[in-house]
Amino acid sequence: MKKCLFCGNDFETLSEEHIIPNCVCGRIKSYNLLCETCNKTLGHDIDNALDGVYSHIINMFGIKRDRGESRPVKVKEVKTGTIYQYLYDGSYELANVNCDIEKMDNGGFTLKFRANPNDRERIKNEIGKQLATLKNELKNIGIDYKKEIKKLQIKIDQDWNNIVKNKYSDQPGMFTFRLQLGGKGVALAILKICYFFLKEVKPQIMIDDEEIINILKTKSDDVWNRCYVYSLDNNLFDIVPDEISHFIYIKGYEKDKKVIAYIQLFSLTPYICTLNNNYIGKDFAVSYGYNLLSQMPFIPVCNELESFNNLEEDIGYKKHYEEYWSRIKINVSRIRDLYHKIHPKSLWSKLQISVYRKLIEILGERITNSPRVLSYIDLIETANQQCEIKSSSATYDDETINDLANGIISFLISELNKKFNQEEH
Ligand SMILES: [Zn+2]
Known part of the structure; x- marks a missing residue:
């Protein structure tokens, strides 16, 4: 039997819970925290406050959710003032x-x-x-x-x-948009993430369970004593190189008797939550990091909490951020760079895509998507430019595609033979 953290009842199994909600592309899940009913209620009451908050980032970079799509979002071109909208697939x-x-x-x-x-x-x-x-x-x-x-x-x-054949040729250079990051709903959702993460990875650590659950249940104003945000740099994606990540970092301080969580969503917004104001225990630290570009987990380093003394005053965090808007300016070429990091295949030429499809037909998706085969497909465009296989044509004849697909397969077979021969000797 497992106990539901929220209603306290016992269940045979507990439900799948996104610790960082699905609506903000969270990947970390738990099966130890909530019963199905509480999961649904909290999703509706608490997690939904984050839905839409980060849609600009999700859509611009085409970051996938496990389920559902985020709504199109509007951005303004700085020079012309023209309004564009980004769709969930990253197109605008x-x-x-x-x-x-x-x-x-x-x-x-x-x-x-x-x-x-x-x-x-x-x-x-x-x-x-x-x-x-x-x-x-x-x-x-x-x-x-x-x-x-x-x-x-x-x-x-x-x-x-x-x-519709008349394509509009002006290319936008810089987009600007506003993010609304504040509000009590967001503060509650952030507190829930930090609390649930710690309960998942270190259930034995004593924190203020009763008080935190009560804040989440009643959506009480006490959340303002627990969750803080500080202003963010509006050209953040220029400074942070090639990384858009979620990360959580939680530290317990024996001397200061506190358990503090630091969390960033999409490398963008730093929030701090106090999980225990009267902690009795040894120093500890737990963390989670997931790079949404490389889709790889990593161990985050958090300097923010290293010099912890009196957090609220030292770092000057804003306690109340009911009307907290931030204007972000971002270069379109920067968006495209980061987008291609998540979707490397989006850089492929039409010939490469045709060969890729052909290989899936012959070899199946699992083999075709192996790094080895993908690296050969990556080379096709360079080879194509060197021998100028109909490089001006938008579509390629079956013969060209078959030749290239067969070339890749022959190469793989000869590599495999070589490997077998080496193993035999
Ligand atoms: Zn429950």
Whole structure:
């Protein structure tokens, strides 16, 4: 029998619990903490407060959740002010229908639209709106704006396939967006993560269980005495090289009689939680780190807690952060760099993708996704450039793809033979 941490009842088995919630791409799980009912209730009451808080980071870098997708998020291009939206798969598109009106010499107008290819209906509506505002000017040159709207809308429907071929060529340089990091909901969710993590890895350590569970159950204002955040650097992803990670670091201090947790989500927001104000026990430290780019666990180093004295005053943490917004500026090429670190295959050429698919057909996914085979596929593009196999063509004929796939398979077989021969001698 196992005891549920939250309701205290005994159960045959406990449910799967994301210690760092799924909505913020947590990977660390436990089967020792909660019954199914409490898991559901807490997910709904506490974890959900984090849903949406980090959607910008999740979508921009295409970081996967175990289940469900995060909603599209809007970002603004710094120079032009154009609004784009990032989707869950890491792609971005124009968020709005953008219309520029140019006056012509004959009194007429040229309307230029920029929008994403799914926006046909919105463009048609926008034409209606724009021409309605110009109706007097159009009347002066003998154009009935209502008839003109109809005409243009029909033309858009008839010619849509050609229209969407006109790719908008301006490339955004720098995006800016705001993150809302504060609020009591977030503080409760962070406290829950730290508390559950310690209960999972060091259940024998004495902490203020009753008080913390009570705060989580009643969502009491006492959470402000337990959880702190401090302001974050708004160009953080420029400073932290090639790493977006979750990490938790918990220390017990014999001398100061405290158990303190330090946690960062997405390498972005540092929070501190007090888990015990009257700790009686030896010094200890436990930690967890997961790099979401390399998808590898690591052991974090935490200098923040090294010089612990009187945390709240020493580090100047903000206690109340009800309205805590942070504006982040990030270079589009930096987003792309980090994105490719998570999704190396996104850099492959069309030829490489075709060969990859062919190899999956022949060898199956498990073998094709082995580092050895992937490294050969990585080389295809370089080889392709050197011998110029139809490098200008967007699609490749079956023969080219088969040749390359067979080449990789032959190479693997000869490597295997070599290995067998070596083992025999
Ligand atoms: Zn329970």
